[in-house]
Every structure is written in structure tokens, then in C-alpha cells.
Amino acid sequence: MIEVEVKVKIDDKDKIAEQLKNLGFKFVKKKFQEDIYFNGIDRDFRETDEALRIRDEDGKFFVTYKGPKIDKISKTREEIEVGIEDKEKMRQIFIKLGFKEVPPIRKVREIYKKDDIGASIDEVEGLGLFLELEKSIPDINKKDKVLDELMEILKSLNISRENIIRKSYLELRGLQ
Amino acid sequence: MIEVEVKVKIDDKDKIAEQLKNLGFKFVKKKFQEDIYFNGIDRDFRETDEALRIRDEDGKFFVTYKGPKIDKISKTREEIEVGIEDKEKMRQIFIKLGFKEVPPIRKVREIYKKDDIGASIDEVEGLGLFLELEKSIPDINKKDKVLDELMEILKSLNISRENIIRKSYLELRGLQ
Numbered sequence: 001m002i003e004v005e006v007k008v009k010i011d012d013k014d015k016i017a018e019q020l021k022n023l024g025f026k027f028v029k030k031k032f033q034e035d036i037y038f039n040g041i042d043r044d045f046r047e048t049d050e051a052l053r054i055r056d057e058d059g060k061f062f063v064t065y066k067g068p069k070i071d072k073i074s075k076t077r078e079e080i081e082v083g084i085e086d087k088e089k090m091r092q093i094f095i096k097l098g099f100k101e102v103p104p105i106r107k108v109r110e111i112y113k114k115d116d117i118g119a120s121i122d123e124v125e126g127l128g129l130f131l132e133l134e135k136s137i138p139d140i141n142k143k144d145k146v147l148d149e150l151m152e153i154l155k156s157l158n159i160s161r162e163n164i165i166r167k168s169y170l171e172l173r174g175l176q
Numbered sequence: 177m178i179e180v181e182v183k184v185k186i187d188d189k190d191k192i193a194e195q196l197k198n199l200g201f202k203f204v205k206k207k208f209q210e211d212i213y214f215n216g217i218d219r220d221f222r223e224t225d226e227a228l229r230i231r232d233e234d235g236k237f238f239v240t241y242k243g244p245k246i247d248k249i250s251k252t253r254e255e256i257e258v259g260i261e262d263k264e265k266m267r268q269i270f271i272k273l274g275f276k277e278v279p280p281i282r283k284v285r286e287i288y289k290k291d292d293i294g295a296s297i298d299e300v301e302g303l304g305l306f307l308e309l310e311k312s313i314p315d316i317n318k319k320d321k322v323l324d325e326l327m328e329i330l331k332s333l334n335i336s337r338e339n340i341i342r343k344s345y346l347e348l349r350g351l352q
Binding site: 050 | 228258262268272
């Protein structure tokens with residue numbers, strides 16, 4: 001799947017939540033996510049712009065691979081995700097294979113939905129508040145159309161393009 | 177976990193099954209297993225004696241890492257295994273990360289148990305019939321005692337030490 005995604009820094013969570021509801025978004029759920037990221041064996045994922053992650057989402061576990069970002073504006077990229085039964089065993093396997101673990105990223109994520117568009121208000125430990133808009137599509141061809149759609153929503157939220165952040169939380173933490 | 181394991185080539189499946197039952201082993205189940213193995217990114221697992229595998233066991237999926245064998249006789253080694261929800265997605269993730277896939281090993285495995293000792297009669301596609309005896313232990317200290325126990329069973333089956341094979345099915349196929 002291709003994940004078309006834009007992210008912006010926000011200040012006021014309640015205001016954004018209210019605006020999303022006014023645009024027709026419905027609150028879905030609140031989740032606690034802890035993400036363990038690994039750096040590559042033969043290459044530095046910060047340079048190749050890839051990611052390997054084990055996510056613990058309220059006690060459900062996932063392994064995710066993210067390919068390099070494929071446009072200049074958004075965080076659009078290939079993403080492959082699979083559910084796993086045990087976080088610690090998978091972590092041990094990755095370490096044995098030679099992947100290098102970095103300290104976990106923790107956040108509380110409030111998820112809103114309107115049709116097939118997801119909006120997440122993230123409160124990230126040590127980094128603050130962010131809004132992510134995303135839509136998954138099976139192939140790359142409709143990327144620009146979907147990106148326009150997400151940009152329209154940002155506009156309706158009175159958030160300008162200049163506030164868009166392409167860096168991951170992992171990268172943002174590295175910049176501190 | 178440490179998996180203490182010995183493997184021997186056998187000719188007559190029915191005879192071994194009968195002998196196992198006479199020793200107090202009970203038939204547990206018959207499984208079809210398809211194993212996809214990957215070679216390493218920064219090292220050749222044939223040289224380091226490690227293994228990374230995705231197993232499809234009658235439609236249930238597992239990722240397994242096996243460390244190098246740790247004695248001269250048996251196939252005893254560290255093994256870490258985790259259940260996964262989807263075989264194909266995990267396979268794609270490993271390929272994206274740079275692991276090199278080799279053609280799958282397929283077998284029908286008949287499993288017998290006596291207390292905490294497992295006996296498997298394997299009919300391996302292209303390789304023939306094998307018997308594996310195994311017992312998992314939490315740490316390495318009791319390895320030799322457990323190995324003696326497995327050797328006693330082989331003796332009761334009239335199988336001599338010379339028939340023990342330390343090579344994996346993957347390695348045996350490579351030798352053909």
C-alpha cells in the first residue's frame with residue numbers, strides 16, 4: 001500500500017478537534033503507541049529514508065517497513081505492515097540479525113475519520129502536538145489527487161503549507 | 177530458549193512410528209510445513225551457521241531466528257520464534273530489508289510426544305525420511321544431560337550415533 005500523509009505542528013488540540021468535527025470527521029478512538037525503531041544493517045536508514053519499526057498499540061503488536069518518501073511535499077511512501085504475536089521476541093530477532101535499536105518514541109494518538117481519510121492528533125513524548133492527515137491507496141498513480149484532497153483539508157483548518165513537516169518523529173527527536 | 181535436537185536419516189517410517197509408540201510416545205498430529213529461508217544481509221548464514229525462516233504450518237505463520245549450533249554432535253542452538261499474521265507481507269518486509277530468499281523447503285511432519293520430548297518423522301520433499309528428537313530448555317547448562325537423554329532414545333530405536341546428521345534440510349538440499 002502507498003500511504004499518502006501530511007503532518008503539521010499544532011498548538012491547540014481542542015481547537016483542531018473541534019474544527020475536524022465541523023468538517024465532518026468523527027472521533028474513532030484514542031490509542032497509546034510505543035514505537036521501537038531499528039537502523040539498518042548494511043545501510044543507514046536515515047540516509048536511505050527507510051524505517052523498520054515494532055509498534056505496540058495498546059498491547060497489539062505490528063512490524064512495519066517504510067520505504068523512502070516519494071514526493072517533495074508530503075510523507076507519502078510505501079508501507080508494509082504485519083501483525084505479530086510478541087513484541088519482545090521480534091525485537092530479539094531483529095537485534096540478533098544485526099539491526100540497531102534506537103530509544104522508543106511514545107505518543108498518545110487521537111484518531112478521527114471521514115470516509116477513507118484519517119486524521120490523527122498526536123501528543124508525542126518530548127516533542128509536543130502534531131496533526132497527521134492520511135489516506136492509503138493501492139498504487140502510486142492517484143497520489144497527487146489524494147495529496148490535493150489532504151491539502152484542501154489543511155486549508156479548511158486554516159493551516160498553511162509552510163507548516164508541513166516531512167520529518168518523522170524519530171528525525172525530529174534527533175534534531176533536538 | 178535452547179533447542180536440543182538430534183536428527184537421523186531413516187528408511188522405514190512405519191517401523192519407527194511403531195518403535196516410538198512402544199517407548200511410550202503418543203502421536204500428536206500431522207502437519208504440512210513450508211519453510212522460506214533467507215540468507216543474511218551483511219553475512220552468509222551458511223558460514224555463520226544462523227537461520228532466518230518464515231514457516232507456514234497448515235496456514236499458521238511464524239518467524240524464526242536460529243543461532244549457531246553450540247555443540248559438536250547435535251543441532252542444539254538458540255531459537256527465537258514469534259507468530260505472525262501474514263506470511264506474504266513478512267516476506268516482502270525481509271526482501272525490502274535486503275535478506276535473500278532461497279526456494280522453500282516443504283515437508284509433512286508427524287509429531288509424537290513423550291513428556292517434554294518431541295519426536296518428528298519428517299518426509300521432506302526431494303530429501304526423503306528423517307527422524308528428529310528434540311527438547312527445549314530455558315538455558316544452556318542442562319544441554320549435555322538432555323542430549324544424553326535423546327541419545328538413549330536413539331539407542332532404544334537401534335539407531336547408532338553414526339547416523340546423526342547435523343546439517344539442516346536447507347544444507348542437505350544444497351549438497352545434492
